[in-house]
Amino acid sequence: MPQASCTLPKEGSMNRDEIITILSEDNPVKIEELFRRARTVRAREFSNKIFLYGFVYFSTWCRNNCNFCYYRNANSISRYRKTESEIIAISELLAKSGVNLIDLTMGEDLAYHKEHFTTVFDMIKVIKDRTGLPVMISPGLVENAWIDRFSELDTEWYALYQETHNRELFARLRAGQDYDERMNAKLYARDRGMLIEEGILTGVGEDLEDIADSLLEMGKIGARQVRVMSFVPQKGIPMEQVKKPEPIQELKIIALLRLLYPKALIPASLDIDGIKGLEDRINAGASVVTSIIPPRSGLAGVAQNSMDVDEGGRTVAEAAGILKNMGLEPASAEEYRDYLTTLREGSI
Ligand SMILES: C[S@@+](CC[C@H](N)C(=O)[O-])C[C@H]1O[C@@H](n2cnc3c(N)ncnc32)[C@H](O)[C@@H]1O
Ligand SMILES: C[C@H](CCN)[C@@H](N)C(=O)O
Ligand code: SF4
DSSP states (O other): OOOSSOOOOOTTOOOHHHHHHHHHOOOHHHHHHHHHHHHHHHHHHHTTEEEEEEEEEEEOOOSOOOTTOTTOTTSOOOOOBOOHHHHHHHHHHHHHHTOSEEEEEEOOOHHHHTTTTHHHHHHHHHHHHHHOOOEEEEOSSOOHHHHHHHHHTTOOEEEOOOBOSOHHHHHHHSTTOOHHHHHHHHHHHHHTTOEEEEEEEESSSOOHHHHHHHHHHHHHTTOSEEEEEEOOOOTTSTTTTSOOOOHHHHHHHHHHHHHHOTTSBOEEETTTTGGGGHHHHHHTTOOEEEEEOOTTSSOOOSSSSSTTTTTTOSSHHHHHHHHHHTTOEEOOHHHHHHHHHHHHHSOO
């Protein structure tokens, strides 16, 4: 019987080789030990509380052609651009349902980059005033003047995922985009006092060294929320034939992120496997349920644009029921705000 005791390094300090060793582990007993350790660390930092994020993908228009993305400009798909009043109403609905944060996300929609970019700022102000909740903005790459304005509006988070820290792979994934421009926007937001979220994709041609490099880089750049998402193949994209990776890889990365960064916010995204994917991600050490979308609101997901949306699978009620069966519960708005304060003051 293989040893259950795992040669897991102690939390918080893992070097590149140790991370690669754990990523290469395929012994189920050792993998379960990794998840158990991650859960123990999460329980110590967060007790039985899990945070919930509402997701408002308010425009699916985009100027870019990321090779992994359904919403890439060259894909002839139906797209939408919600009005300011629709976005505010959906945000209020999400707030009423019990989310701790509103994540306002868009493609790099030129309509916003040209004439009505001030709408984004007005929306953030109104949504913060009306819901009283923190806001994450995920607008893609924007110029520093936008970030200045986000910061002046006390927008808590700027989310901008590098996908990989391997520059050649980045060029293949985010065709035509500049690695440093994307990274510098994140660092500028951090230096303007915003909390930043960094993210990677898995199953997009990266190797274990790339993943290890990314996990270490996330801490170096001062990200306070760190995520991994498994690639989900999409119709009409260059990577359409690339297979979705085995879920275990994402789960191991979540657990490694927890051991590396005990205090970090780590998403269990509903956008990869829908609501049925929540339990495994939480059991791997995640501490935030993200991509909660109100049913029949006309909003889409990103990787799974419709899975569990209109059927009401991606709601606070659904998530809370699953968490309850795991001995966990949604955090209150106040608990989330208090946590953001500790995140600003300390390290992860
Ligand atoms: C948050 S959404 C849109 C925000 C903004 N347009 C941007 O690119 O930063 C973008 C993220 O969703 C994730 N994503 C997009 N397509 C995906 C797919 N097919 N599978 C998994 N994740 C995907 C990627 O990590 C990407 O950075
Ligand atoms: C990728 C999205 C988040 C963007 N800040 C959302 N679908 C999620 O999975 O949390
Ligand atoms: S990932 Fe973002 S920037 Fe890239 S094509 Fe999709 S929406 Fe546009």
